Amino acid sequence: MTWFVAAVRRYPIVAITVVVGLVGLGLAATGNGAVAQWVISAFALIVAAMQAWSMVRRLMRGQFGLDVLAVIAIVSTVIVGEYWASLIIVLMISGGEALEDYAAGRAERDLRSLFDRAPVRAHRYTASGGIEDVPVDEVAVGDRLLLRPSEIVPVDAVLEGREASLDESSLTGEGMPVDKVRGDQLWSGSVNGSGAVDIRATTLASASQYQLIVKLVAEASASKAPMVRLADRYSIPFTIIALVIGAIAWAISGDPVRFAEVLVVATPCPLLLAAPIAFMAGMSRSSKSGVVVKGASALEQLAAARTVAFDKTGTLTNGVPEVVALYPEPGFGPDFGPDELLGVVASAEQYSSHVLAAALRQAATDRGIALREASRAGEVATHGVEATIDGREIIVGKPSFVADRATGVQRRTLASGEAAVYVALDGRFAGTVVLRDEMREEAPATLERLRRSGIRHVILLTGDVEQTARPIAERLGIDDVHAECLPQDKVELVRSARPRPVIMVGDGVNDAPVLAVADVGIALGARGSTAASESADVVILVDDVSRVADAVEIGHRTVHIALQSIWLGIAISVALMLTAAFGWLPAIVGAALQEVVDLITILNALRALLPGRTVALRKTTMRRPVGDAVV
Known part of the structure; x- marks a missing residue:
């Protein structure tokens, strides 16, 4: 019952139209048909006056829509005595607006859910070790927070617990849980798994990832596409065509009712509004793929x-560069293989801030190679690292830097885009590590x-x-x-x-x-x-370049569906107008059919919410060469 009351309050014209219709039926059934005609006609003319005022305001803003057809259709049906048809037109106009509002709400559902899920409170540790609940806006950088099971990460933070599993689907569109270990970045808006963990805030709430998404979505939902304005332009020729067909039908038949019957099926008020529904649905669809389209x-x-x-x-x-090849020097014996070379290099590079150092350490971690501590280490800026590990002197860096401190350095010929790190052990050249920023x-x-x-x-x-x-x-x-x-x-x-x-x-x-x-x-x-x-204009929230193609394909599908909805409604309406022109479509039947047309176009626009195929224009095959080095 609550939803019914809410619907009446939200769409009062629809509710009043239904009540007037029931009153009219009651009057007609009791032999008061003239009174019924007066009541329904008066109500229809009031609605026509409201539509006329809306039309004037649109014209003052330089916008021409289909309001003029709606007003003419209502007035003409009242004049010729087709008052039931005028009531159906009123129901069509108000009901179409309600359907449009409902459809737009359906399209915005995924976007609105971001606002609904925005974190509002955080559990912060106090100086005494207790926990206090504070508004998320009061969390400062460096605050230690408790994240309970199934809770939303309130601000961007790093994990202080040993491990955690988080659902990042609201940020990236990926449904699989993401495993995190101590020190990993946690993004605001992701959802914790089944275990409570401690985290430390790295960003204020206002600058955190989830709040960025909410801001972008707000910009996107407030925009209006040029396609919507383009759709409005169809109303001018459509209005002219409708009036011409109606006038010809009236002139040939000599019956003014024929003019009213034509205009009844030429009032698709929500018809051209299917375009903004399609665009809102397209933006909602893109958000599911981790792509926020701002406008x-x-x-x-x-x-x-x-x-x-x-x-x-x-x-x-x-x-970031990746290790693509390891070339240990054969002179160090069969026990000094690629893993040993990488372990030596990565252990020394623990004490370097160079961009290649992180890649070398990551490569060792990926192979399960334990890094060893140095008893002495130092970095020579832009040249390399010197370290003593397990009693051995290690030199890592540029070939000239290593050659000045070791013998037997062999420069390696590199392919375009590659970089090399040279290594020496106890004054002897030990090998080369080749890195490349991989495609x-x-x-x-x-x-x-x-x-x-x-x-x-x-x-x-x-x-x-x-x-x-x-x-x-x-x-x-x-x-x-x-x-x-x-x-x-x-x-x-x-x-x-x-x-x-x-x-x-x-x-x-x-x-x-x-x-x-x-x-x-x-x-x-x-x-x-x-x-x-x-x-x-478009922000891809995940580090995946394929989402660029997703965005383009969604754009194609959205525009295609928007235009399809416009032309589908126009085509059906024109067919109905021609049918009415020959007198084969009574006004009351035409009014009911036009409501169906509006519903069809709105539902068609909502297809932009669903995934679909993009028509292939031409196919290009690209091959990626494989290097000969063994990693």
Whole structure:
């Protein structure tokens, strides 16, 4: 009963229309048909006056819609005595608005759930060791918090407990739990598993990951797409066609009722409003894939895009170097194999802050190699590390640095894009570790999908040198490569790129300017309130470049469904108008059928919530060469 009262309060015109209809039926049944006609006609004319006032306000804002047809249809049916048809038109208008509101609410459900799940309180440890519940906005960086089973992580934090399992589906769209160990980053909005753990806040609530998503969603839901305004333009020719068909039918038949019958089926007020429902559904669909589209207009631009420009490092590549080959020096004997070489290097690199040091340590950890402590260690900036471990002198670094301190150093010929770390033990050359910033595994398939979606021109923009960028471009089939680019160079290249629209995909702060000038800027793997995510039109919350293709495909499907909904409603309405023009469709029947048309178009627009296929334009096959080194 509560839902019924709420529905009446939310849609009062629908409720009043139903009541007037029941009163009219009661009057007609008791022989008071004239009174019934008066009551229904008066109510219909009041609603027509309200619609007319709405139409005037729209015209004052420079917007022309289908209100004029609704008003003419109501007035004409009242004049010719088809008062029951006028009541059905009123029910169609108010009911169509209610259906549209319900459909839009269905499309926004996933977006609204983000707001509903926003963390509001946190359990903070006090100085005495107790626990106090505080509003999440009062959590400071460094505060130690208790995260209970199945609770939402209130702010970005690091895990202080030994291990935990979290559900990050609300952030990334991935349904599988993610295992974390001590020191791992936890993102606000993820859900703890079955065990209570301690965490330490690293970010204020206002700048945490979940609050960023809520902010982006708010921007997205408040936007209006150019496609919606484009749909409004269909109302002018549609109105003219309806009035012409009605006038011709009246002139040929000599019966003004025929004019009213035509206009009854030409009042699809929610018809062209199916477009914004489709766009809201498309944005909701993209959010399920970990892609937040800030504005509905971005979906239309994604669908129309013909050029995409990629930053290289961190976008088409992993952004961090990986060990790709280990070459131990044979002179150290059969017991000194690849694992021994990597263990020596990684142990020494514990005392280095160089970007390659982290990659070497990670490679050893991945192989299960235990790192040993040094009794003495020191880093020579930009050159290498010297350390004493288990009584052995270890030198790790550039070839010239190692050669000055050891004998027998053999320089290795490297492929483009590779870097090498040289190693010496007790004054003798011990081997070489080769690293490379590897191309993302999903990159080739992503570009293939983009080309099938209509992308005709792919550009690679990077600050790296040509010899580093070219191998990546060749593996991906990219011919247009611009190396050693400064941020301003990228801006000029994207501005001049053709054909348009142009998508730019980047991940760093230095990409913020070019993301802002592109027709569609996509920030990849955005974590926190970064300059890149602020400048971009689309923010991908997970570190997965394939979501770029997801976004483009969702854009295609959304625009296709929006246009399909517009034309479907127009086509059915025109067919019904022609049928009515010949006198085969009584006004009351036509009014009921028009309600069905509106329902069909709205339901069709909601299909944008569902996954679908993208039509392949052409297929491109790319092969990735395999190196000969054994890792």
